[in-house]
Amino acid sequence: MNVQTPLNLLYPRVTEAFENAHMLPSEAYIDPDWYAREKAGIFGNAxxxxxxxxxxxxxxxxxxxxxxxxxxxxxxxxxxxxxxxxxxxxxxxxxxxxxxxxxxxxxxxxxxxxxxxxxxxxxxxxxxxxxxxxxxxxxxxxxxxxxxxxxxxxxxxxxxSSLEDDLADLGPIVEPYRLGDMRLARTKTYTIKANWKSYIDNSIEAYHVASVHARSLQPVAPMSAWQCEPHEHFYLQWAEFAGTLGVLKGEEGFPPMPGFSLDQPARHILVTLLPNTVLTMTVDAIWWITLLPLDVNTSTLVVNHAFPVGTRERPDYEAIAERYFRRFDVVSQEDIEITEIQQRGITHGRRIPGLYQEQERLVHAFAGYVLRTLDRSGA
Amino acid sequence: MNVQTPLNLLYPRVTEAFENAHMLPSEAYIDPDWYAREKAGIFGNAxxxxxxxxxxxxxxxxxxxxxxxxxxxxxxxxxxxxxxxxxxxxxxxxxxxxxxxxxxxxxxxxxxxxxxxxxxxxxxxxxxxxxxxxxxxxxxxxxxxxxxxxxxxxxxxxxxSSLEDDLADLGPIVEPYRLGDMRLARTKTYTIKANWKSYIDNSIEAYHVASVHARSLQPVAPMSAWQCEPHEHFYLQWAEFAGTLGVLKGEEGFPPMPGFSLDQPARHILVTLLPNTVLTMTVDAIWWITLLPLDVNTSTLVVNHAFPVGTRERPDYEAIAERYFRRFDVVSQEDIEITEIQQRGITHGRRIPGLYQEQERLVHAFAGYVLRTLDRSGA
Amino acid sequence: MNVQTPLNLLYPRVTEAFENAHMLPSEAYIDPDWYAREKAGIFGNAxxxxxxxxxxxxxxxxxxxxxxxxxxxxxxxxxxxxxxxxxxxxxxxxxxxxxxxxxxxxxxxxxxxxxxxxxxxxxxxxxxxxxxxxxxxxxxxxxxxxxxxxxxxxxxxxxxSSLEDDLADLGPIVEPYRLGDMRLARTKTYTIKANWKSYIDNSIEAYHVASVHARSLQPVAPMSAWQCEPHEHFYLQWAEFAGTLGVLKGEEGFPPMPGFSLDQPARHILVTLLPNTVLTMTVDAIWWITLLPLDVNTSTLVVNHAFPVGTRERPDYEAIAERYFRRFDVVSQEDIEITEIQQRGITHGRRIPGLYQEQERLVHAFAGYVLRTLDRSGA
Ligand code: FES
Ligand code: FES
Ligand code: FES
Missing domain, CATH: 2.102.10.10 (Rieske [2Fe-2S] iron-sulphur domain)
Structure with missing residues (x-):
């Protein structure tokens, strides 16, 4: 790969308007040279x-x-x-x-x-x-x-860059979730045979929920209700509905935080902190995944759960917290499997990048972010 | 490796007449760049x-x-x-x-x-x-x-290319074996630590039979009787003797196909379908091996056995078919071991490619095929 | 890495006088290209x-x-x-x-x-x-x-080169140990996740003994007493004290060789045979380690013990020899662990090579040997 050629010129359709845009080329997911550029140009500055x-x-x-x-x-x-x-x-x-x-x-x-x-x-x-x-x-x-x-x-x-400046607009948005009062409850690590971006792609589109999570996530929330909004340093996805995103359908979680109710529609938010973390905030808990690449087709997926301060002192803590962890494990196992199937398909197949579906607007934004960040870094 | 230099110029003695010809250089069996050329230039067109x-x-x-x-x-x-x-x-x-x-x-x-x-x-x-x-x-x-x-x-x-044209001359030769009436009986896969060509080399010369297969194959057939003939897209090896090549000495196989007898000398044929398959046809069965490279020094060896249509319906099918499979397993284990010893010798030794023995005429032809195919492909 | 640039020019402070000298750059321990040069330029001539x-x-x-x-x-x-x-x-x-x-x-x-x-x-x-x-x-x-x-x-x-000439000065020095009369007793091999030079560095400085071997080697000998002397083809380290270096404190070994006594101070010598062997000679035994690189961060450590001819015939041979082997295993396990910790630190850290401590004079000499040998070889 010629490190002088701007990727934006090599792949001009990636950054076109949504309806005309093509996805990232397969190289972005399988070429060790591409990953070397990301390591320097994205992770070296993020x-x-x-x-x-x-x-x-x-x-x-x-x-x-x-x-x-x-x-x-x-x-x-x-x-x-x-x-x-x-x-x-x-x-x-x-x-x-x-x-x-x-x-x-x-x-x-x-x-x-x-x-x-x-x-x-x-x-x-x-x-x-x-x-x-x-x-x-x-x-x-x-x-x-x-x-x-x-x-x-x-x-x-x-x-x-200044982290405070980068996330300045995000503060008011996450304010209701009192993130500073959260307490880390569990950290779990998976090694997945997929490019780190594949799992991010997966996390920023709801298109796959009806098929991949048909029996786990789909019953919890009307996925068609999700909206999204790309910002420069983070992406937002949100939906309003009554209930929690934290446990599987039919299970009971912790009581909602002050200011939230299980009966009233509430805003549930996913924040993608570019480049590699997706934070979910629901009425009773938060969790965030971080993708750390090991090489172009192997990544570490780290997931952290946190509950409001004081939750751990509850006598029923272990039993109820376990439901949040299990819900995540079920859903993430489905996502790991599909991203590994995607990695195999891209690695061993003849893929010609195509067009996006309406729910993939953030995947389009993320592809543009990757290309622009690499080009800007000179990596 | 300079991809512009024709291999034929780098290794001119490989394609000389048999008595003067040198074998392929060690690089052909151990250099990842050489394999990259074969992957594009041979397997990309075959x-x-x-x-x-x-x-x-x-x-x-x-x-x-x-x-x-x-x-x-x-x-x-x-x-x-x-x-x-x-x-x-x-x-x-x-x-x-x-x-x-x-x-x-x-x-x-x-x-x-x-x-x-x-x-x-x-x-x-x-x-x-x-x-x-x-x-x-x-x-x-x-x-x-x-x-x-x-x-x-x-x-x-x-x-x-046109497969029909490539194999046009082969049709009449294999006609007695009614290949279209064969039915696949077993597929078995081995991973071997050797270059794919090493196992092909092994399959197209009888020179090693007396030592490597002294107790398995050697007693079955007079190996000195084998003749060979290279064609452009396939090689022939054949011998005429009474009996079957399919089971070990002293074991009984299925009855011979119509037109064959165990008592009368029959022609047993090995056809090498270039680049990577060797098909054996004997009086009562066929089997073929296919070498699929994983990298320059690791290959998958796939063997398939087939018997005439109807054989599987025999009440003694399982017991007798097992003899064919075991016979192959014994012989192929000997060939796998020796090709892995050869791979280690080439990898870790100082080898200067030398001259061929009379029974290695097809190894010479195959070396020339490899060089010419790579040069022609421009890979 | 540009193979034309002399390393001595790239890293001029490595070969400066001891008080000003910097250590080898991290590349020397983690860069596959550097190892490729060592393989050709050091091991290809040694x-x-x-x-x-x-x-x-x-x-x-x-x-x-x-x-x-x-x-x-x-x-x-x-x-x-x-x-x-x-x-x-x-x-x-x-x-x-x-x-x-x-x-x-x-x-x-x-x-x-x-x-x-x-x-x-x-x-x-x-x-x-x-x-x-x-x-x-x-x-x-x-x-x-x-x-x-x-x-x-x-x-x-x-x-x-002529081995006899290279080691001509060493003959008189080792003469008291009658090396020709030694008999190999045990060979043991370890695979370590460290560059071969890290273990050599470790073997030619006593600075680490007080911390790494606080409970094993430190009690055996006053480490501050060690002196060292670099020669062109070998290095000497020696100390004079009463006792043996061969067994742990409080254990009894074989009787000392003729000319030695456990009560009188004797000279114990470590000879580094450049590039990759360190031979220890004590009053009752010798042992030598050889580092054989597998790749830039993986090495084979081979250790051989030998005792004077006739020792093996003693009725108490097995029991006493075992003490020498165990002593070595304990100490080498400590050295393997610390060199692997060092390898991880160099691989995953931001290291700026610094200055040597007084007891690291041979590490300085060895760094210069590596650079000069590579430059001289043209590798
Ligand atoms: S339908 Fe989306 S990858 Fe196949
Ligand atoms: S005799 Fe043929 S490889 Fe040695
Ligand atoms: S003190 Fe020597 S490596 Fe840290």
Whole structure:
């Protein structure tokens, strides 16, 4: 692939008006070179959700995660600030932290160089006599990090955009769901044999619900009622109906949050936080999926559920929360299967990208976002 | 590898006369770039045996197969015709069929676009209002397909040669075996760690029989009696002796077909259908192996046995058929082991291709076929 | 990577004086292209230890090994000479030997071409009538081979240096350990997820002992006492103290060799035989590790223990030898874990190579050796 040719010129019909637009070419889903461009041009500049602030409430709490092969350490400092680092020792590069826990400092297991919670090097055994060595020159490499409504985002770019600005218009929209008062309840990870965009495509169109989720999601809500609206940094999908999106038909969930009722129509919202997270907000819970590519045709799907603060203290918490998890597992299994069937079809088939159906307006927007972001990044 | 340099110039001794000819260079068996050329230049233009017409006798019967990464759907139409398609949905590319079965139409599992048995798009939910959409523009991509003597062949080229012409001279030769009256009895698949050509090389020379098959095949037939003859699109090997090639020495098979006897010398024939199938015809059965490369050093070996129509109805069918299968399994296991030892030797050794032994005339012909086909294809 | 750019110019600080020197860049440990250069430029020219002469004491004794993908056959001839060959048959390339054993000749399993213990082709069935064939033209490809102090080395280069010259200065240094009188006791192989150089780096610095081996090696010897000295073809590390390096603290080993005592301070020596072997000599035993890369981030670690001739005949041999093996297993497990943690840190982290600690002088020397050897080789 010639990295100089703008994709917009190679595939001009992708960004045409909806009725004339063609889908992304098959290469976008199966070509390792295309993925290499996305890794640099999309994931190298994007704000990516990696967790919740309440996961690390105290000074010294930390966890690690991976974003397109980069390991990132998130830690809360003595000053209460959440920071992100590359956990590679500045001596010979060993990992100074894996998993999660609480530490007063990060001690490298190889030769005991020691880093503070703010990433500064505070100990380096036997380096005192070195004529050119100054600890101040060897902090952990920092990674941009921001917290929005309790969500921790990282950005691998050295010159990231402002997350606050990017999501400024979203604040009022999600206000009724009091996201800052949510508490993480479960994180579950799946490895899927599909391109990360296939699962995003799937999440931003309701066209597939009647067939793929005929017995799971379709009975819960009248899918034809969904509306959508693309913004620059996020997409909205919403529908108004009475009930919760969180449990399967006929099951009882937690009571709705203040301001919501199960009997009155309420607005249920899916927010796609570009490029790779889809957050669902319903009357009694939220959950969000994040797609993290491993290679062009393998991805990690991470799903997180959160309930309003205090929910976990309920005596019936375990039994009822399980219904939300099971509902998600049933529906996501259907989506995983169909996206893997799609991946096989694109990989082993002769596909000529065609036209969109009316309910695929966000798939069209997302295809344009991918092309424009790659072209703009120069990747 | 410079794709502009004709291989014939790089390896001039491969195509010299038999007594001076050198074997194919090691690259032909271990270099991923060489395999990429074969995938395009040989398998992209070849007629490849993928099954038997009697596998799908009725309208709506279908099966799928893979040829060098391409999935192919074979289906019999209402008009009795066997057709081949790429089973990738013209909407977002999902596989519309896998495995085998009988269907009235192929319904995509993602959004229910529906294709007739002739590949035409006959349903596309919710696309009616689209100003630019016409179902006639979105049939399944067709793949060339032909039936010869009951064998189904496909050809991935857009401009395939005529299979009938290619095999015109072969018809009279195989006539005594009434191939059209054969019925598929068993299909078995092995994954071998060897280049596909290694197993073809093995199948077209009798030089190895005395050592590799000393206790299995060698006692069945006087291997020195074999003769061979290369044609443009197929190779012949034959020997005349009394008995069957189908079971191990001392075992009893099915009665010979009309026109054959176990007591009288008969002609036993191996036909290599270039590039990747070797069909054996003996007095009471036929079987054919097909080599389908997965990558340069991994291949799928598919073996099919067929017996004359009516054989399966015999009360002793299971017991006797099992002898044919076991005989093949014993012999092929020996060939798989030796080709894998050869693959390891070529991969990890310093090999300088040398001269052929008298019984390797078809290996020489096949090496020339590979070089000439690649050069001609421009791959 | 541009193969024309000298690495010394790309990374000028690697070869600066110790106090100013930077470590090798991360690419050296994770970039497949860098490894491809090492495979050709370092392993393609190096003398590599592959075994001991006493493993194949008699004519016809042989074993095979792999060095960066090349299979090598070592065999002792009728004349008592140890020779090395590429065990790929000169006919169609099958492996003529795997594993170890004793043979009068090597018979290819495919068509029975037969090679003498000196590699000459002595039989080729059915080739007699070939007008252009002369057995003398088809010996096994020879590989350079030398024996030094009982160690068998091979060199994949066509124009190898003189091993005797390379190690001339080492002879007097190792003389007290009577290496020629050692007898191989155990060979054990580990696959590690780390670059081969990481484990060499680990073996040539004592900086990590206090942390990584706090409870295993640290109590055995005062690590601060170690001194080191780089030579062109080998490195020396040594310390003088009473006791053995061979067993864990508190365990009893074999009696010391003549000339050594457990009560008197003795010199314990580690010799790094560049590029990939580290030999440890203590008062009662020797052992050596060899790193054989499989790819840029996967290596085989082979460890061999040897004891003085006669030790194996002791009635308490099994029980005591087991202590040496266990001691090594404990310590090497700690080193494997830390080098794998280092590999993950370099692979998934943002590492900026920094300055060395005083005890890492040989790591600095080794980094310079790698760069200079690659540049000199033109690989
Ligand atoms: S690698 Fe971290 S202290 Fe040495
Ligand atoms: S992918 Fe087949 S109908 Fe949508
Ligand atoms: S490959 Fe060794 S004898 Fe034929």
């Amino acid at each position: 704000w990516v959700v990696v967790g919740r602030a309440e996961q690390i409430p105290n000074a010294g709490d930390y966890f690690t995660c991976h974003v397109t092969g980069q390991c990132v350490l998130l830690a809360r400092g003595e000053d209460g600030q959440v920071r992100a680092f590359s956990p590679s020792c500045r001596h010979r590069g060993a990992l100074i932290a894996e998993g999660e826990g609480n530490k007063r400092a990060f001690v490298c297991p190889y030769h005991r160089w020691t880093y503070g919670l703010d990433g500064s090097l505070i100990g380096a055994p036997g380096m005192d006599g070195h004529p050119n060595f100054d600890k101040a020159d060897f902090p952990l490499a920092g990674i941009s990090c921001a917290v929005w409504q309790g969500f921790i985002f990282i950005n691998l770019s050295d010159t990231p | 007629w490849v045996v993928v099954g038997r017409a009697e596998q799908i006798p009725n309208a709506g019967d279908y099966f799928t197969c893979h040829v060098t990464g391409q999935c192919v759907l074979l289906a019999r139409g209402e008009d009795g015709q066997v057709r081949a398609f790429s089973p990738s949905c013209r909407h977002r590319g999902a596989l519309i069929a896998e495995g085998e079965g009988n269907k009235r139409a192929f319904v995509c599992p993602y959004h229910r676009w529906t294709y007739g048995l002739d590949g035409s798009l006959i349903g596309a939910p919710g696309m009616d209002g689209h100003p630019n959409f016409d179902k006639a523009d979105f049939p399944l991509a067709g793949i060339s397909c032909a039936v010869w003597q009951g064998f189904i062949f496909i050809n991935l080229s857009d401009t395939p | 003398w590599v230890v592959v075994g001991r002469a006493e493993q194949i004491p008699n004519a016809g004794d042989y074993f095979t090994c792999h060095v960066t993908g090349q299979c090598v056959l070592l065999a002792r001839g009728e004349d008592g000479q140890v020779r090395a060959f590429s065990p790929s048959c000169r006919h169609r390339g099958a492996l003529i030997a795997e594993g170890e054993g004793n043979k009068r000749a090597f018979v290819c399993p495919y068509h029975r071409w037969t090679y003498g213990l000196d590699g000459s082709l002595i039989g080729a069935p059915g080739m007699d009538g070939h007008p252009n064939f002369d057995k003398a033209d088809f010996p096994l490809a020879g590989i350079s081979c030398a024996v030094w102090q009982g160690f068998i080395f091979i060199n994949l280069s066509d124009t190898p």
